[in-house]
Amino acid sequence: MVDTKLREDKATKSAGSDIRQNFGTNFVVIGFFTPNYEPAALAFSKNLAEQRISHHLYARSLLGDSWYSQTRQKPTVLARARRDYPDLPLIFMDVDCTVRGDISGILRSPGDLAMRIKGTALGTTRRALKPTTRVLLLRPTPGAAAFVAAWEAGCEHAGGGDSAEAILIEVMGDTPELYAIGTLPLSYAGIELHDAPADAVVVHDTIHDQTRPAWGLRRSAQRYFRAGRNAAYRLATGKTYDELYKKRGAQDRSK
Numbered sequence: 001m002v003d004t005k006l007r008e009d010k011a012t013k014s015a016g017s018d019i020r021q022n023f024g025t026n027f028v029v030i031g032f033f034t035p036n037y038e039p040a041a042l043a044f045s046k047n048l049a050e051q052r053i054s055h056h057l058y059a060r061s062l063l064g065d066s067w068y069s070q071t072r073q074k075p076t077v078l079a080r081a082r083r084d085y086p087d088l089p090l091i092f093m094d095v096d097c098t099v100r101g102d103i104s105g106i107l108r109s110p111g112d113l114a115m116r117i118k119g120t121a122l123g124t125t126r127r128a129l130k131p132t133t134r135v136l137l138l139r140p141t142p143g144a145a146a147f148v149a150a151w152e153a154g155c156e157h158a159g160g161g162d163s164a165e166a167i168l169i170e171v172m173g174d175t176p177e178l179y180a181i182g183t184l185p186l187s188y189a190g191i192e193l194h195d196a197p198a199d200a201v202v203v204h205d206t207i208h209d210q211t212r213p214a215w216g217l218r219r220s221a222q223r224y225f226r227a228g229r230n231a232a233y234r235l236a237t238g239k240t241y242d243e244l245y246k247k248r249g250a251q252d253r254s255k
Helices: 035-050 067-071 074-084 104-108 142-156 164-174 213-237 250-254
Strands: 019-021 028-033 055-059 090-093 097-099 113-122 126-138 181-183 202-204
Touching (some): 019 035, 028 074, 074 090, 074 126, 074 142, 113 142, 126 142, 126 164, 142 164
Parallel strands (some): 028 055, 028 090, 113 181
Antiparallel strands (some): 019 055, 090 126, 097 202, 113 126
């Protein structure tokens, strides 16, 4: 029988071992890490310990040969954590998140589960809604269990180039009657550090993984593109693109 309480022990730091600590909170923050992300997981555990937040970060092996393959481990980790802590709300976070204070307000989100639903531009005239699971609340309900099972099954049969969130869009479209999905307040959603609102309690700072050299180049290109686009819009309109379209943090960056 699995003990549903976190053991009162210090964070396990040996390679290949889960990292967990108990501080008596009425929820557990969970996440997972592959060997190349272990330093980030240890830093995240230290951050959570400073906030006295109970957590369990699962050690996982690398799967496949792409970053997308690793993301598809998310529902499997959720399923395992649901078995380990069947009576507690779970708050999943990517290990490159940072918690700045009390996160218990996440539990006030409605639904069997809650996540951020992000607006995404499709060209110049259309927009779409996209779920993001960087931070995800999972309640101990039958609906939440059905959600995890459907997502896990979708990931098991996915192609190598599909991310967990791309699969999630299909799953949410196929099984909406099984669960209720709420939305997280932006302050808890783990928005990127440069875009996060001033009152953000959970923020995200994407790791420049040395096993993915193209990622650093991509981030640099994005920064140069953003700066160039802002300069062009300011020249043409007197305002940057971020200011015109009310990107978070634009006011602070323009000062």
